[in-house]
Amino acid sequence: MEYKKVDDKKSVFLSGKVIPDSHFLGDEKCKECHQQEFEAWQGSHHDKAMQIADSASVLANFNNQKFTSQGVTSTFYTKGKDFYVNTEGPDGKNHDYKIVYTFGLTPLQQYIVQFPDGHYQCLRTAWDTVKNKWFDLYPDFKVVHSEWLHWSRGGLNWNNMCADCHSTNVRKNYEIGNHSYNTKYAIINVNCEACHGPAKEHVSQVEKLGKKYVANGELHMTSTTTPKELVDECARCHMRREQVSDVFNFEGTLLDHYYPQLIEERLYHADGQILDEVYVYGSFKQSKMYQNDVTCTNCHNPHTLKLKFDGNKLCAQCHVPEKYDTPKHHFHPQNTASSKCINCHMTGKFYMGNDFRRDHSFRVPRPDLSLKYGSPNACSGCHKDKDDKWAWASFQKLFGEVDSIHFSDKLASGIANEPEGHLNLIALMNDKHQPEIVRASATKVLSNYNVQNFIEEYIKMLEDDSPLVRGASVDALSLINTSDYANYFLPMLEDSKRSIRVKAFFGLGAFPESDIPNTYRASYEKVKKEFWTQINANSDFVGTRVRKGDYYIKKGELDKAIYNYESALALDNVNDQIRVNLATLYYNNKQYKKAEETYKDIIKHVPEYGAAYYSLALLYAELGRDNEAIVQLEKATKIMPKNTRVNYNLGLLYHKKQNFKKAEKSLILGLKTEATNESLLYALAFVYSQSNQKEKAKNILQKLVSLYPNNEQYQNFLNQL
Template identity: 65%
Template sequence: MKIFNKSVFVFVLIVFFFSCKQKESKYTGKSEVIENVFKSTKLIPDNHFLGDQKCKSCHEDEFELWQGSHHDKAMQIVSDSTILGDFNNTKFKSQGVTSHFFKKDDDFYVNTEGPDGTYEDYKIEYVFGVKPLQQYIVQFPNGHYQCLRTAWDTKKNTWFDLYPNFKVVHSEWLHWSRGGLNWNTMCSDCHSTNVRKNYDFETHSYDTKYAIINVSCEACHGPGKDHVEEVNRLGGEYKPSGHLKMVSISDSKKLVDECARCHMRREQVTDHFNFEGSMLDHYFPQLIEENLYYPDGQILDEVYVYGSFVQSKMYHNGVSCINCHDSHSLQLKFQDNQLCTQCHLPDSYNTPSHHFHKENSEGSKCIECHMTGRFYMGNDYRRDHSFRIPRPDLSLKYGSPNACTECHDDKDNEWAWEQFKNYYGEPDNKHFSELLAPGIVGEENGLKDLLELANDSIYPEIARASAVKTMNNYLDATSIDKMISFLNDDSPLVRGASLDVLGELNAQDYIEYALPLLEDEKRSIRVKAFYVLASLDEIQIPETYKEAYGKVKKEFDTNLKATADFVGGRIKKANYALRKGDLNTAIQGYESALEIDNLNNIIRTNLANLYYQNKDFKNAELAFKTIIKQEPKFGQTYYSYGLLLAELNRYGEAILQMQEAIKLMPENTRIYYNISLLYNKLNDLKNAEAYVLKGLKIEANNESLLYMLAYLYSKSNKTEQAKTAINKLIQLYPGNTNYQNFLNQLNNRS
C-alpha cells in the first residue's frame, strides 16, 4: 500500500516539517552570481529568418530532401493543392455529432457542433500535417485557432474521429472548440518557425505570430541572417562559427537536446524560443509518471519520443536521432534489420539463434521485439524509443505490456515468461524499471527501491529524476531528509524533480537549501527553486542571493505568463499566492482556472476548501453540490462534502453524505471512522459502534478504528470489551504510551 496516498480529490494542504539535522550543500560560502548563467530572452526579429529558398541557393541537396517532408508539411495555408480531405458535400458522424464538409465558392467549410452546442459553418483556414492524417484549423474570435476533432486518414482516404471512443460535450475543455485542441497553445510552438504565442490573460485572447508557417530549415538550424552575412563576407575563407544549430559535428546528446523541444511532452518556461541556452532553459520534460507511462517506463499516453529515448542504452552510447533518421527527409536510413545492424553485429543478433523466429518474418524484425508501439490520434502508430528487452516478468507484476504477448495475443504473460526463460534465462542485469515500478504503484517498500535508483548514476537521468519525483508517494520527515541531497545532484533533471517535490510542501526547515539553485545554470531549475522559496518575503532573502532572486523573479513571472492559458499554469499562480498568504488572490486564481475548464472538479474541490478557509461557507457548499451534480458516482466528493458539513456542525447532513460515500467507496475505512465520529457527536453510540465494526471487517488492525472502538466501549461502560480493543492496540503499537495509559484508566475503573 502507499505510505502517503494523494487522492484525486484532495484539499489544498500546507505541510510543515521540522528537523534539527544539518545538511551539506555543494554551494557553500559567499554566493556569487555566475556569469553567463542568465541567458538572454530577447526576441529574434522575423526578418532574421530568410526562408527556405535562401537556404536552397547553397544547400540544394538538403532542400530537396526536406521538401515534402513532415516538417515541410507541418502547417500550410488551405488551398486545392494542400487540402487532402473530401470536402465534396460529405458527412461524418461520431459520438452523436455530424460534421458536414463542403465547398462554398473557392473556400472549404465544415458545419459541426460549436462551443455552445449549436451547429455552425466554419471556414477552414489551415491544414495541419500530411501522414498518416491531416487536421484542419478554423479561426475563432480573439485570435483563437482551433483544430477539428474530425480528421482525414491519408492512407485509407476517409474521415475519422481522433478519439472515437471518447464522448466529449461542448462545454468541456477537451471539446475541439476549446483548450484541448487550441492551435495557439497546443500546436503552434512546434509546427511553425519563430513562434510567439502572445496570449493576453485579461481578455483570454491571442495575437500569435510566426516568421515562417512550417518547420523550415531555420526552425532547426536557427535564423540564417548572421550565417549568410558571414558567408558573403568571408567567401572561400568561411568556416563554421557557431551561428547554426544542429550541424553535422554536433555532439549526439546536444543534438538530441536540440530536437527534444518539439519531440517531448513538456512544460514551457519561456514565452518564446530564441535558441539561447539549452532545452532546459526553455522547457522541462515530463518525467515517468502514472497515466503518462507504464510503471516500467514504457509509453502509455501521448508523450512523444524524447522521454523514452533518453531511457535507452542507445542514447547513453552516443546514438542520436540522425543515426536512424535522415535529418532532412526524416525517413529511416535503412529498412528492416539493416537499420540496427549498423551497430549490432548481424551474426550475433540478426539470426534465429537470437530472435527465435523464422528468418524474414515479422517476429524476426528487431523493432517488433525492442520497439513496440501504440496508436495515437486514432491512426498514428508510434514506436517506443526506449529500445528495451521484453520483460514478461514485469508484466506479471505491474501490468505493463511486453512484445511477446502483443504479437502472440492468444497467449498470456505466464507463457511469455516461461518462453523467455527457456530462450535467454533470467535477466542478469537490473533494469531501472525494477526499482522505479514498485514506487510508482505504491508498494510498501517502494521508497527503498526509489532511493537506490535515485542515488545510482549508472541509471538514466530521467529514471533517476522520476524516482525522486515518485518519492512524493512516501512523504514524511525522514524521506524528505534523505531527498534533500538530490538538490546538489549533477543532473539538472534530478535537481528539478527534487524541487518539484519540495514545491508541493511548505517545508520551512528546508527552504534554505533551495536558495543556491537560484543560480543554477538551467533556467527551468531556477524557476522551480523560486517557487519553493515562495513563502519567503524578499526582505528575508540573504544579501548574497538578492541579485539572483531579482533576476529569477522575472523568469518566474515569464513562466507564469507563458502558461497562463493552461489550467495548470493558473493553478500554479494561485498556489504561489497561497504560499504568500494571499488567500483572496489564490481563490481568484482557482476561479480563473474554472473559467477555461468549468468541468474540472479537481480544481473545484480545492476551491471549495479555499472558500471554507476564507469562511465563505456558502460558496464552499455550492462547489461540492456542483461536483456531485456533474459526477454523481464519484464517492470522494461525498466524503469531502461530509467533512465540510461536520465542520459546520451539521452532523445529520454530514452523515447522509458519508453514507453515500460508503456506497461508492465501501473499502475506504477512513469513511467508517468519520461517520462513527459523527454518530458519536449525536450520542448515537449504537450506530457509531456498528460502523466501526464494519470498518474493522475490512481492515482488522486499523489503528484509528480500534481506538475509536475502545473509546465507544468505554463510553458505553463496556469496560472488558474496551480492554480487549486497547490491548490489541498495545500489541500492535507497543511504543505508544497513550494506549497503556488508557488501559490503566480502564483497570482503575474496574
C-alpha cells in the same frame, strides 16, 4: 545578435529577447548553397507541417462529404476556391467554418479554423491520407461542446497546443485579460532555420568571407553537435513538456526553455513504456542507446526524416547481424515481420486514431512485469490468441530467467505504489548509473508516499549533478506549504538552468520577500521576472492558472488563490479536481456556503467520486450539522469501502450522537481493511469504555500497548480501566 551556449556549471540569466523575423531568411536562401539538403527536406513532414489551405495542400475530400461521430454530423464542402466545414461549435449548434490552414501530411491531415480574438482551432475530424476517409481522432471519447477538450476550445487550440512546434520563430502572444492571442511566426512551417537557427548572421559571414569562412557557432544542430546535445535540440518538439520561457530563441539549453514530462502514472506504464501521447524524448532517454551516445540522426535522415535503412539493416549498424539477426536469437522465421528487431524491442501504439508511433526505450520484452503491473509486452502483443502467462512461460523456456536487473523492476513497484516501493525508488534516485530521466522520475514518484517521510533524501537531491533530479526534488519539497526549506531553495535561484530556478522560486513562495538575504536579493529579483514570465505566457493553460493559485496559497493570499482557481475552472468547467481544491479554499477562507455548493456541484457531475461526499461531511461536521455529515459519510463508505478515514470519522460522529452500536460497526469495518490502524483502535477502545464494555476496551488497549509501547497514553488509559 549573438547566440551563446550556456556553461552548465555557471548561473547564466538569459536575455529572453525575441529574434526578429527578418533574421530568418527562408529555405530558398538556404537552397542557394545547400541544394542537396533542400531537396531532401522538400516534401518532408517538416516541410508540410503547416500550410495555407488551397487546392494543392488540402488532401481530403471536400465534395459535400458528411461524417458523423458521437452524435455530431460534419459536412465538408467547397465554396469557390475555399474549403469549409459545417459542424458543432462552442455553443452546441452547427455553424459554417472556413478552413484556413492544413496541418500535417501522413498518416493524417488536420484542418484549422480561425476563431475570434486570434484563436485558431484544429478540427477533431481529420482525413486519413492512407485510407482516404474522414475519421474521428477520438472515436470512443464523448466530448460536450462546453468542455475544454472540445475542438473549439483549449484542447485543440493551435496557438497553445501546436504552433510552437509546427512553425518557425513562434511567439504565442497570449493576453490573459481578454483571453486573446496575437500569435506570430517568421515562417509557416518547420524550415531549415527552425532547427539550425536564424540564417542572417551565417549568410552575412559567408558573403563577407567567402572561402575563408569558418563556422563560429552561429548555427545549431551541425556536424559538431554532440550526440546528447542533438537529442535535446530535437526534443524541443519531440517531447511532452512544460514551457518555461516566453519564446524559444536558441539561447541556452533545453532546460532553459522547457522541462520534460517525467515517467508517471497515466502517462507511462509502470515500467516506463509509453501510454499516453508522450512523443519520443522521455522514452529514448531511458534507453541504453541514449546512454551510449546513439543519437536521432544515427537512425533518421535529418532532412527527409525517413529511416536510413530498411528492416534489420538499421539495427545492424551497431549490432552484429550474425549474432542478432538470426533465429538463434529471435526464435522466429527469418525475413518475416516477427523477426524484425523493432517488433520485439520497439513496440508501439496508435495515437490520434491512426498514427502508429514506436516506443523508443528499446527494451527486452518482460511478460513477468505484465503479469505484475499490467504493462504491455511484445510477445502477447503479437500473439493475440495467447495471454501473459503463456508469454512468460515461453520467455523462460527460450531465454531462461531475466539475466539483468533493469530499472523497470524497481520503478514499476514504486509507480504501482507497492508497500515497499519507496525503497526501490530511493535506490534508483541515488544510483547514478541509471538514466537521468529514470532517477528524476523516481524522485518525483517518491512524493506519492508522502514527502514528509523523505525530507532528508530530497534535500540531498537538491545538489545532484542532474538538473532533472534537482527539478523533481524542488517540485516534491514544494508540495509542503512551508518556508522551512528556504535555505536550501535560495542557492537554487542561481542554478544554471532557468527551469530549475523558476521551480525554486515557486518553492520559496511561503518565504517572505522582505526576508530574502542580500546575498540572494539580485538573483531573487531576476528569477522573479523569469517566474512571472512563465506564468503569464502560459496562463492559457488550466494547469498554469492552478499553479498561480497554488503560489498565492503559499503566500497566504487566499482571495487571490481563489480568483485563480475560479479562473482555471472558467477554462475547463468539467475539471472536478479543480473544484475539489476550490471547495477546500472556500472552506479555509470561511466561505462555507460556496464550499458546500461546490462540493454538491462535484457530486452532481461525478456521483461516484467518494472524496466529495467525505469532504462535504467534514464541512457539515465543522458547522455542527452532524446529521447531514453522517448521511454524507454513509454514502462515502459505499463508494470508498477501503478508506479508513471515512470509517474513523463516521465512528466519531456516531459516538458523539451516543449511537455506540453504529460507532462500533463503522470502526470495526475500518479495522477489517487496516487491522493495526492506531486511530481506529484508539477510537474503538474509547467507544467501548463509554458504552460499559470495559473488557472489550481493555483488549483493544492491550493491543495498542503491544503495537505502540512508546505511547504512554495507551498504558495510562488501560490503567484507568
